[in-house]
Amino acid sequence: MAAEEKRKGWASKQQQEAEHGGEREPCVPLGRQLGEPGRFACAALCGISLAWLFPENDQSSFRTEFIKGFVKWLDLPDAVLPAMAAFADGLGGEGTETFTEILLKDPILKENPLLITQDLLSFSLQDGSYDARARVLICRVSWLLRIPLEDLEVLEESLLESLKEQKEEESETAEVSRKKKERRKKLKRYLLIGLATVGGGTVIGLTGGLAAPLVAAGAATIIGSAGAAALGSTAGIAVMASLFGAAGAGLTGYKMKKRVGAIEEFEFLPLTEGKQLHITIAITGWLCTGKYGSFTAPWSSMLHSSEQYCLAWESKYLMELGNALDSLLNGFVNMMAQEALKFTVLSGIVTALTWPASLLTVASVIDNPWGVCLHRSAEVGKHLAHILLSRQQGQRPVTLIGFSLGARVIYFCLQEMAQEKDSEGIIEDVVLLGAPVEGEAKHWKALTRVVSGRIINGFCRGDWLLSFVYRTSSGKLNVAGLQPVDLDDRRMVNMDLSSVVNGHLDYMKQMDTILKAVGIKTKECQPEEKGSGNLFSLQAKKSQQAACSKPQGEENTRKEEDEAGSE
Numbered sequence: 001m002a003a004e005e006k007r008k009g010w011a012s013k014q015q016q017e018a019e020h021g022g023e024r025e026p027c028v029p030l031g032r033q034l035g036e037p038g039r040f041a042c043a044a045l046c047g048i049s050l051a052w053l054f055p056e057n058d059q060s061s062f063r064t065e066f067i068k069g070f071v072k073w074l075d076l077p078d079a080v081l082p083a084m085a086a087f088a089d090g091l092g093g094e095g096t097e098t099f100t101e102i103l104l105k106d107p108i109l110k111e112n113p114l115l116i117t118q119d120l121l122s123f124s125l126q127d128g129s130y131d132a133r134a135r136v137l138i139c140r141v142s143w144l145l146r147i148p149l150e151d152l153e154v155l156e157e158s159l160l161e162s163l164k165e166q167k168e169e170e171s172e173t174a175e176v177s178r179k180k181k182e183r184r185k186k187l188k189r190y191l192l193i194g195l196a197t198v199g200g201g202t203v204i205g206l207t208g209g210l211a212a213p214l215v216a217a218g219a220a221t222i223i224g225s226a227g228a229a230a231l232g233s234t235a236g237i238a239v240m241a242s243l244f245g246a247a248g249a250g251l252t253g254y255k256m257k258k259r260v261g262a263i264e265e266f267e268f269l270p271l272t273e274g275k276q277l278h279i280t281i282a283i284t285g286w287l288c289t290g291k292y293g294s295f296t297a298p299w300s301s302m303l304h305s306s307e308q309y310c311l312a313w314e315s316k317y318l319m320e321l322g323n324a325l326d327s328l329l330n331g332f333v334n335m336m337a338q339e340a341l342k343f344t345v346l347s348g349i350v351t352a353l354t355w356p357a358s359l360l361t362v363a364s365v366i367d368n369p370w371g372v373c374l375h376r377s378a379e380v381g382k383h384l385a386h387i388l389l390s391r392q393q394g395q396r397p398v399t400l401i402g403f404s405l406g407a408r409v410i411y412f413c414l415q416e417m418a419q420e421k422d423s424e425g426i427i428e429d430v431v432l433l434g435a436p437v438e439g440e441a442k443h444w445k446a447l448t449r450v451v452s453g454r455i456i457n458g459f460c461r462g463d464w465l466l467s468f469v470y471r472t473s474s475g476k477l478n479v480a481g482l483q484p485v486d487l488d489d490r491r492m493v494n495m496d497l498s499s500v501v502n503g504h505l506d507y508m509k510q511m512d513t514i515l516k517a518v519g520i521k522t523k524e525c526q527p528e529e530k531g532s533g534n535l536f537s538l539q540a541k542k543s544q545q546a547a548c549s550k551p552q553g554e555e556n557t558r559k560e561e562d563e564a565g566s567e
Contacts, residue, residue, distance in 0.1 A: 031074045031119040038106035039074045041099040047087030048096055049140045063088040073123050100144050113145045129395030131425035132452040156277040244394040262379050267312045274306030278397040283311045285404025288322030298511040301522040313380045321369040370469045377405040381412030388426055397428035403507040407435035418446040427451050433458040434481040434507045436470050441487040448489050456493045456518055457485050465504035
């Protein structure tokens with residue numbers, strides 16, 4: 001694939017530069033090699049972007065710390081700090097184009113502006129963590145510099161490969177000593193992360209002797225002295241443990257050992273075998289016998305990240321619900337009743353009196369399993385929130401995507417996270433499809449505190465089945481899965497899927513098409529397609545720009561993108 005070839009080419013180039021760099025001071029950050037005007041413009045561009053992406057008062061600390069650190073990283077004089085702080089607080093936004101032009105004119109960047117993306121990535125990872133807000137910022141700056149998102153993905157994969165391949169040079173004595181210590185710590189490791197983690201976290205075998213090209217701090221600095229001792233870590237393990245979770249196992253090592261409240265089942269199943277600096281978690285909304293009897297089935301074509309998981313939860317109840325939905329649709333409801341339902345939904349006059357009597361007579365078939373799963377999905381969402389807050393997945397951005405009750409899990413996960421401290425910078429994007437949750441904007445405002453990138457609400461106006469099963473959950477028909485959420489925030493992206501989804505069950509059956517529509521990469525949609533230039537289709541580009549492109553009112557200089565997309 002083109003992306004794989006590009007990654008290998010980049011990694012090869014980096015290795016050659018390291019081998020033949022001689023006296024070029026390879027440890028000097030790339031950004032410092034820019035001229036002073038270029039460095040000033042780079043910092044200013046980041047400051048302005050931070051102000052637009054994260055203008056909220058509770059994000060002021062992140063904006064300030066990031067811009068201060070980046071000014072130091074670029075070796076700019078302290079005298080520029082007041083100006084950069086002003087940019088980060090929202091002043092000077094009209095200078096975006098000017099600073100972009102200055103930056104692109106720098107001799108070092110004329111042929112390869114990707115160096116800025118590379119430098120921002122290195123800066124963001126220097127302490128062994130990868131904040132979701134930093135990744136959204138990198139996407140924004142890359143977009144301004146006309147750098148495809150695909151190139152950021154390539155850089156991330158290449159950097160990860162370099163972490164795996166760069167072995168720490170050890171003397172034989174040091175190696176023997178280290179192995180003895182690792183054996184002594186083996187029991188503690190089992191106790192700390194569980195047998196499942198040792199089985200799933202095979203990356204520790206690859207990273208046990210790594211050097212730490214990005215982090216100078218020891219393991220104790222990042223994961224605490226107790227954790228470092230228990231893991232018998234080296235500096236290399238410190239990087240991987242921080243980024244990927246304990247022993248690199250991440251979510252594969254987590255399985256609920258005992259019942260938590262009403263929850264009986266909660267486990268992460270791997271969808272891919274790779275590792276990546278950002279991960280995706282998919283959440284299925286129901287199960288049914290046959291082709292879609294597993295949690296992983298709907299997500300077989302998804303390729304949003306090299307590291308993807310599927311949450312397995314309450315399978316017994318979800319199977320009962322899925323079979324009830326299928327029976328309700330195929331067995332009890334005749335075509336005339338369906339047409340009547342579609343009419344009442346589309347006309348907006350749905351009440352208890354307008355539902356066809358033939359459907360109301362069999363309502364008990366669906367009401368009980370739906371009510372049970374409705375309650376349990378909220379509890380599962382809250383539990384997922386605390387798993388993510390505990391950084392079981394490591395210090396990496398997380399994208400959540402789910403349909404139906406899986407979207408409800410995500411909704412309650414975000415609501416729970418919003419009530420906790422230090423919940424920012426974990427979630428990058430969320431995609432909720434056919435979500436059976438409240439659709440009023442005031443209920444979604446809290447989500448903006450914890451989501452750094454996009455909040456995508458995929459809905460279908462004619463989803464009569466959702467409107468029927470949700471009728472007892474809300475006094476009025478105001479469901480996110482049936483309509484746009486009118487939230488005035490750059491993160492909020494409403495996507496009408498009515499042309500793709502004919503009914504609620506299509507969220508599972510038409511998932512491949514839906515993923516492409518909302519901008520999630522699939523195995524059938526590779527970035528080398530003509531006219532693409534990045535990972536997304538036209539509709540996906542628009543949703544991406546809603547979160548990471550220019551603010552409204554700013555002159556559009558991307559006419560060629562719109563022209564390419566209209567072909």
